[in-house]
Amino acid sequence: MAGTGVFADVLDGEVYKYYADGEWRASASGKTVAIVNPTTRQTQYRVQACTQEEVNKVMDAAKVAQKSWARTPLWKRAELLHKAAAILKEHKTPIAECLVKEIAKPAKDAVSEVVRSGDLVSYTAEEGVRILGEGKLLVSDSFPGNERNKYCLSSKVPLGVVLAIPPFNYPVNLAVSKIGPALIAGNSLVLKPPTQGAVAALHMVHCFHLAGFPKGLISCVTGKGSEIGDFLTMHPGVNCISFTGGDTGIAISKKAGMVPLQMELGGKDACIVLEDADLDLVAANVVKGGFSYSGQRCTAVKVVLIMEAVADTVVEKVNAKLAKLKVGPPEDDCDITPVVTESSANFIEGLVMDAKEKGATFCQEYRREGNLIWPLLLDHVRPDMRIAWEEPFGPVLPVIRINSVEEGIHHCNASNFGLQDVCSQETSTRQS
Ligand SMILES: NC(=O)C1=CN([C@@H]2O[C@H](COP(=O)(O)OP(=O)(O)OC[C@H]3O[C@@H](n4cnc5c(N)ncnc54)[C@H](OP(=O)(O)O)[C@@H]3O)[C@@H](O)[C@H]2O)C=CC1
Numbered sequence: 561m562a563g564t565g566v567f568a569d570v571l572d573g574e575v576y577k578y579y580a581d582g583e584w585r586a587s588a589s590g591k592t593v594a595i596v597n598p599t600t601r602q603t604q605y606r607v608q609a610c611t612q613e614e615v616n617k618v619m620d621a622a623k624v625a626q627k628s629w630a631r632t633p634l635w636k637r638a639e640l641l642h643k644a645a646a647i648l649k650e651h652k653t654p655i656a657e658c659l660v661k662e663i664a665k666p667a668k669d670a671v672s673e674v675v676r677s678g679d680l681v682s683y684t685a686e687e688g689v690r691i692l693g694e695g696k697l698l699v700s701d702s703f704p705g706n707e708r709n710k711y712c713l714s715s716k717v718p719l720g721v722v723l724a725i726p727p728f729n730y731p732v733n734l735a736v737s738k739i740g741p742a743l744i745a746g747n748s749l750v751l752k753p754p755t756q757g758a759v760a761a762l763h764m765v766h767c768f769h770l771a772g773f774p775k776g777l778i779s780c781v782t783g784k785g786s787e788i789g790d791f792l793t794m795h796p797g798v799n800c801i802s803f804t805g806g807d808t809g810i811a812i813s814k815k816a817g818m819v820p821l822q823m824e825l826g827g828k829d830a831c832i833v834l835e836d837a838d839l840d841l842v843a844a845n846v847v848k849g850g851f852s853y854s855g856q857r858c859t860a861v862k863v864v865l866i867m868e869a870v871a872d873t874v875v876e877k878v879n880a881k882l883a884k885l886k887v888g889p890p891e892d893d894c895d896i897t898p899v900v901t902e903s904s905a906n907f908i909e910g911l912v913m914d915a916k917e918k919g920a921t922f923c924q925e926y927r928r929e930g931n932l933i934w935p936l937l938l939d940h941v942r943p944d945m946r947i948a949w950e951e952p953f954g955p956v957l958p959v960i961r962i963n964s965v966e967e968g969i970h971h972c973n974a975s976n977f978g979l980q981d982v983c984s985q986e987t988s989t990r991q992s
Pocket residue numbers: 725726727728729734752753754755756783784785786788789790793804805806807808809812824825826827857858859951953979
């Protein structure tokens with residue numbers, strides 16, 4: 561169970577602690593942030609609202625720890641990462657429980673996220689040893705006027721302190737996908753987890769603590785992004801920011817200053833369906849791509865562009881599959897579970913109502929209870945509707961009927977987003 565057994569140190573009464581200098585601590589702020597369970601809409605957990613002073617101390621400790629970590633042999637860094645990966649997988653059940661309660665991830669997917677995170681940490685360690693073990697020899701006679709009398713050896717060096725900010729939808733997996741690469745490359749890391757998902761992230765960080773990483777090398781500060789985010793991203797102690805999330809990333813890029821930024825932002829991933837596609841395969845992939853984890857994946861299919869000649873058939877096949885999806889609580893491993901917050905549900909509803917006013921065809925009745933939104937396919941969506949362009953991040957999928965492949969490609973290219981598109985004529989995919 562969360563906060564018990566090996567995880568008991570993480571909990572202080574009813575509030576989860578933050579992690580600094582190798583210890584679990586309560587914030588001097590005396591303030592906490594509530595994490596509301598998307599299903600019950602009641603407070604499920606509480607985390608510390610860290611102060612600026614606490615952030616300063618974490619940054620100082622991260623700077624000190626990084627210096628000796630950078631000198632730690634590569635094989636030893638990899639060894640510790642493998643150890644953390646094994647501990648993470650061993651404790652998949654309590655961590656998955658947090659994902660169910662905090663972000664309403666279906667029970668089986670929650671376990672898969674933790675296991676996959678462990679695998680990713682190990683993979684990073686393996687690849688890191690290979691990639692970081694390589695260097696380059698450069699010679700000097702590539703430029704007129706120079707002889708080959710000088711040699712230069714280059715190898716990769718760490719950046720320093722990496723600030724990692726992942727989103728709510730994969731709070732463990734998208735955190736370790738930053739932690740693993742940063743640590744194997746000799747950096748230290750400060751994690752600011754998403755509020756929804758923070759407790760799962762704290763449990764994950766404890767697995768790194770149990771693996772025995774040097775104190776200060778990894779820290780985890782909690783608090784609302786809107787309150788503590790700017791202080792973190794503009795902190796002079798940060799040497800690199802790795803961010804995954806929505807438009808927040810654009811704001812961060814404007815404030816961060818001269819540090820390397822790694823940004824993975826929102827998407828409007830399109831699926832273009834041509835006449836010669838296998839329409840059963842299309843329907844299966846549209847439902848899986850568009851509706852798994854209730855559409856809350858950056859890689860989710862978020863608009864389907866179908867050639868008019870096959871549109872009725874595809875829509876009918878998709879509708880038949882949607883009728884079979886189980887809608888309900890994540891504990892029952894339902895296919896469609898409540899979306900992460902009430903404000904997300906309101907945003908999704910806003911897109912649906914806009915489409916309704918502008919004449920989209922509702923293939924199902926729009927139904928919502930609390931944060932739970934039943935799966936909905938909207939047909940005959942036109943470019944003047946917001947849902948043609950915006951990312952609902954929910955179980956609502958627009959269909960735009962097209963008359964040529966060029967029309968479909970034009971729609972994709974006119975989007976502000978670039979992430980992942982699929983053309984289901986063959987199995988070709990286009991990543992942008
Ligand atoms: N391209 C990719 O690989 C992926 C992209 N995404 C995208 O993420 C979005 C959904 O995730 P969501 O969590 O809602 O995204 P947000 O952009 O709302 O939040 C992402 C993170 O930023 C934090 N944050 C909020 N305000 C600030 C601030 N001012 N400064 C610094 N950090 C801040 C949040 O903390 P808090 O929770 O406390 O507000 C959270 O940890 C979708 O758009 C999705 O497409 C998701 C997965 C992968």
